[in-house]
Amino acid sequence: MSKALWQVERGRRSMLFDVRHGRTLSQLLFLSLTTWIAYQMINGVRGATIEKYCPFGGVETLIPWLNKTGTLCSLSTTNISVLAGVLLITFLYKRVFCSHICPIGSLSEWIGSLGRRYVIKSRRMPKKLDQRLMWLKYGVLGLIIWGTVTYSELIFREACPYYVLLTLGSGHGILEGVIGIGRYSLPVILAVLALGLVAPFAFCKYLCPFAACLNPFSRIGLIRIHRTPDTCVDCKRCDEACEWGVKVSEASRVTNAECTNCQNCVRRCPVPETLSLGIGGVRS
């Protein structure tokens, strides 16, 4: 590394406030809140339900509600409002829901960090396979919407990591009675999340149906990463830092729908102000 780059690197590391800290605090806040609500729910506290503010619940109940057949199961119009709000947040800040709010996103990230430190240090899924597997989540979303509308039941609940992990597999849904999936859902979900040790964000990238919902809004997200090509030293560290496979070094404005605005690329960039957060800009 050149001397100039080394000095810049040292300067960045000595910063008292790292953007990562704000995001980690946000992740811990939402994880603690949901865990606390789940604890109350398991103990039968009235009104405590982790589903109340679940935006994906809004996706599941939106069609029945529009058809005037009412909301599904234990969902309500609150879920639809939260969904609208999260879509608006995604339109403003891209998929920050995944990197700042979602407890499963946080767990996946921390599992990935463990994997990077202790299991496989340089893991990279072959790009073509990675891109193809990402399409799976759209299929999962379609299947869930079809099943939910057809059976008027939350068919995904027994397979939803958020619900199953936070209730420690104690939730009961229709699938448990029909095909006995309920009793296996906790170990299966733990196994899928553990895949993150070798394939970072395996669930979020390939299977999460809510990520599929957010992507069209994330694509046009207003606040995005801006790259200044004039100062870029083309070291590709930003590409290495991105667990979602976004090629930051090839864009002047990151419009990729998978970008969660986690700022890992900004932190890893050795030249200050080359990567920054900005509003809008021309698509690249």
Place this chain on the structure above:
Amino acid sequence: MKIPAFLLAPAVVVSFFGVVFAANLWDLPTQQSKIAEASAKTTEINVIVNGLFCRGKSNFLVNMLSQVPGLVNVDTYVQEQRAVIVFDPTKISQIRIRQIIETRFRLSDGRIVQPFSVREVRE
């Protein structure tokens, strides 16, 4: 236009709490059932019902109550396990409504079940 990166996390947290606050303002009933025309004098009660945790249970409760003369309207909120019941006090009493909600049923295998129990009634 550039934005300081450290502002993103606080902005996201504030936005999401704003969304949750706004969402709470628009919480429609899970089920709204008008059972009869309102008479001149009606009373509204909020009943906290243990066991009212999904739409199926809500349907069951509304069906139980809709067969009772004197009831005007039943709105259910399953996330709060709450039912708002409007009734004509000259035709039915609060105690009778409570008894109906807490009705026991005998299943085909002989077991007796009580789907709901009233935890609290507020006028």
